[in-house]
Every structure is written in structure tokens, then in C-alpha cells.
Amino acid sequence: xACARYHVPMNDPSHVGANGAPSSLPVIRxxxxxxxxxxxxxxxxxxxxxxxLPPGSVVEIRDAKDRFVGRGFWNGHARIALRxxxxxxxxSIDAAWIASRIDAAVALRRDxxxxxxxxxxxxxxxxxxxxxSGLIVDRYADILVVEYFAAGMWRxxxxxxxxxxxxxxxxxxxxxxxxxxxxxxxxxxxxxEVPAAVEVHEHGLRFHAAPGCGHKTGFFADQRDNRRRFAxxxxxxxxxxxxxxxxxxxxxxxxxxxxxxxxxxxxAGILEIARANAAANQVAARFEQADIFDWxxxxxxxxxxxxAVVLDPAKLTRDRNRVVDALKKYFAMNRxxxxxxxxGGLLLTCSCTGLVSExxxxxxxRRVALNAGxxxxxLDVRGAGADHPVRSDVPEGRYLKAVFCRVS
Numbered sequence: 357x358a359c360a361r362y363h364v365p366m367n368d369p370s371h372v373g374a375n376g377a378p379s380s381l382p383v384i385r386x387x388x389x390x391x392x393x394x395x396x397x398x399x400x401x402x403x404x405x406x407x408x409l410p411p412g413s414v415v416e417i418r419d420a421k422d423r424f425v426g427r428g429f430w431n432g433h434a435r436i437a438l439r440x441x442x443x444x445x446x447x448s449i450d451a452a453w454i455a456s457r458i459d460a461a462v463a464l465r466r467d468x469x470x471x472x473x474x475x476x477x478x479x480x481x482x483x484x485x486x487x488x489s490g491l492i493v494d495r496y497a498d499i500l501v502v503e504y505f506a507a508g509m510w511r512x513x514x515x516x517x518x519x520x521x522x523x524x525x526x527x528x529x530x531x532x533x534x535x536x537x538x539x540x541x542x543x544x545x546x547x548x549e550v551p552a553a554v555e556v557h558e559h560g561l562r563f564h565a566a567p568g569c570g571h572k573t574g575f576f577a578d579q580r581d582n583r584r585r586f587a588x589x590x591x592x593x594x595x596x597x598x599x600x601x602x603x604x605x606x607x608x609x610x611x612x613x614x615x616x617x618x619x620x621x622x623x624a625g626i627l628e629i630a631r632a633n634a635a636a637n638q639v640a641a642r643f644e645q646a647d648i649f650d651w652x653x654x655x656x657x658x659x660x661x662x663x664a665v666v667l668d669p670a671k672l673t674r675d676r677n678r679v680v681d682a683l684k685k686y687f688a689m690n691r692x693x694x695x696x697x698x699x700g701g702l703l704l705t706c707s708c709t710g711l712v713s714e715x716x717x718x719x720x721x722r723r724v725a726l727n728a729g730x731x732x733x734x735l736d737v738r739g740a741g742a743d744h745p746v747r748s749d750v751p752e753g754r755y756l757k758a759v760f761c762r763v764s
Contacts, residue, residue, distance in 0.1 A: 381416040389420040397438035411542040412507030414449045429508025433542040439489040455519040461486040462523045477556035478743045485745035496565035502531035507543040562636040578740035582758045587612035596662035599669040603630030610639035617641040652692040663701040690724045703761040710755030731764040
């Protein structure tokens with residue numbers, strides 16, 4: 357993973373005048389005269405310009421009849437050739453526009469959702485959900501983790517970092533882009549120092565967030581409300597936390613009065629953080645390193661039963677051509693989990709694979725129930741917290757599915 361920290365870039369478009377007046381922008385024309393209906397416009401949907409434009413250039417978008425569509429980022433090297441940001445003719449994509457979007461995103465979390473009263477670990481910017489395609493920002497106490505998915509956002513990094521520090525004075529910034537993103541989007545995010553783990557708080561509990569380690573940006577803040585709801589339902593029960601990562605579900609459950617809790621994960625390093633989280637909250641959760649399929653087979657052979665089970669695996673695919681394979685793996689995981697759940701037990705099964713739709717995930721559960729000869733009663737279907745807003749025209753933004761079930 358390539359990262360950068362405390363670097364002052366010199367090529368922010370707001371400083372070099374790359375945007376200019378709206379009329380001076382390069383024009384990209386669509387092949388269709390219909391509105392795109394989505395902020396992602398694929399390379400096959402556009403006429404490539406005769407002149408080569410640097411990845412992440414701000415451009416004006418026009419349809420096949422030369423009508424104004426909007427303005428956004430162009431990248432001739434990427435599958436997503438255009439990221440549509442603004443659809444009003446009087447909007448310019450410049451430093452002031454980026455800063456105003458960040459202002460609105462922070463105001464949503466602080467003024468509307470009052471997240472500071474609940475936690476100091478929450479999503480500050482959720483890409484398309486906040487109108488900033490290609491940018492994710494997470495807050496962990498005094499650390500802001502910035503993840504770049506688009507060359508256009510990377511070109512505005514100086515503006516982005518300054519706007520964030522205006523809202524979080526004294527915060528430490530850590531930014532990165534996954535290597536496959538840098539390759540696809542054609543930008544270079546220089547390596548830097550990974551910050552030390554920091555303590556964060558959630559619904560009165562203490563956790564370690566480790567930016568740059570494990571999955572995502574350091575801590576699964578998207579499951580914050582689901583952890584609390586699972587803990588409420590798991591009081592007095594024997595809990596099994598599969599693919600437990602840093603042990604959030606197990607720790608919440610024990611703190612809420614679960615009888616016992618066991619977490620299972622393959623990552624030895626993240627399990628050390630899970631044990632530290634249990635110790636920090638003075639709960640006696642147990643964590644074991646194992647492949648969940650091997651662990652479940654052994655548990656079935658021993659006759660073990662757990663009356664509250666959570667299954668929360670990492671993303672299974674980024675490839676649309678592998679969605680069927682991902683669903684087969686979800687089927688296998690959930691089918692095996694049923695074998696340790698007694699009648700009347702609770703199953704919380706999750707998917708953070710954005711390419712797997714909620715409908716397909718629920719259909720997978722229907723087939724699991726049929727195969728097992730069990731009845732799965734769906735109590736609630738949830739997603740990420742409200743700090744992960746979803747645009748109505750970007751269903752991919754609702755990547756997390758969290759299905760609470762009673763198993764008969």
C-alpha cells in the first residue's frame with residue numbers, strides 16, 4: 357500500500373489555475389443524448405478527446421446533441437472515464453467547491469446526526485454519498501484517514517487536507533490509495549509513516565483503531581449501530597463472532613450482558629487488537645485464530661451450540677465477473693453457521709461486498725434455509741450508519757448488508 361503523510365503537494369489545481377472559467381474547460385462528449393443517470397460514466401459511453409488530457413482533469417460534459425450535462429473529473433486511463441460532480445451550469449469544480457462539499461459533509465455528521473455525542477470514530481466523507489466521488493475520509497479520535505480512489509481527488513489533495521484541518525484543528529492526517537487504485541487511475545501516492553494505533557470510543561466502550569493495518573481505513577465504524585443492536589439481542593446468550601476482526605461484536609455483546617463470547621479470525625495481528633479491546637473494556641471474550649470453515653467443522657463435531665452468531669466476512673470480490681463465486685462462498689459460510697445455531701437462535705449475517713445486491717444476498721439466505729431444512733425468519737435488514745449516506749442514483753453506495761435473523 358502506498359501512502360503519504362504531512363507532504364505539501366505543489367500541483368493542486370486551485371493553485372495552478374487548471375480549472376479556469378467554466379467556458380475554458382475541455383469538453384468531453386457523450387455518445388448518447390440521454391442523461392447518464394449515474395455519476396459514473398464508463399469509457400465506452402464517451403468520445404475520447406483528440407487532445408490527451410492528464411488523469412483527473414476537470415472537464416465539461418456535453419451529450420450527443422451538444423447539451424450541457426455537467427462538470428467532473430476525466431480519466432482516459434480508467435474504466436470510469438468520467439466522474440460527474442456538478443450538474444448546474446453556474447458551478448465550477450475548484451478549491452472553493454471542494455471545500456464547500458466538505459463543509460456540508462461535516463455539518464451533516466455534527467449538526468444533524470450529532471455523532472460527537474456517540475463516538476469519536478465516524479465517517480467524515482462518504483464519496484458519492486457526499487457528492488465527492490473518489491474520496492473517503494474517516495475520523496479516529498485525532499487522526500483523519502483520507503483514502504483516494506480517483507486521480508481527480510488526488511489532484512485536489514492540498515485543498516482537501518486544508519478543509520479537513522479547518523474542521524478538526526490539530527488533527528493528524530494520514531492519506532493513502534490502494535495500489536490497484538493507483539494503477540487503474542494513473543496517479544502516484546508516495547509512501548509515508550503509518551500512525552500508531554489510537555483509542556476511540558463508541559457507545560461508551562473503548563476500542564483501538566489502527567489506520568494502515570488490517571482491512572479498510574483502520575476500524576469498522578460502519579457497523580457501529582449494528583454492534584449495539586446485536587449486543588442488545590445477545591444478552592444472556594452464548595455468542596460466536598465469526599470473521600471477528602478487532603472483536604467489536606464480541607466486546608459489545610459481553611459488555612451488554614452476554615453469557616460468553618468467542619471470536620474467530622485468520623489474522624493473528626488483528627486478534628491481538630481484539631484481545632486488547634476486550635481488556636480495555638474489562639470483558640472476558642475469547643479469540644481464536646483459525647479458518648472459519650475448519651473451526652466450524654470442529655465445533656459441529658464437538659456438538660457446540662451458540663445461540664447468537666454474527667458472520668461478518670471481509671469483501672469477497674471487486675470484480676463483477678466474480679459475483680456468483682462470492683455468493684457461493686456466502687452460501688457456504690452461512691450454511692455452516694446454521695449447524696451451530698440451536699432452534700430459536702440469532703444469526704446476524706453481513707456482506708460488505710458492494711457488488712452483491714441486497715436482493716441477491718437475501719435470495720442466498722433463502723437457499724441456505726432450504727438446503728438446511730431450517731426456517732430463517734428475517735427480523736431486520738440494516739446497512740451502514742447514517743454517516744455513510746447513499747445517493748438515490750448510486751445504489752452501489754449501500755454496500756453493507758446486515759441481516760438480523762431468527763433461526764428455527
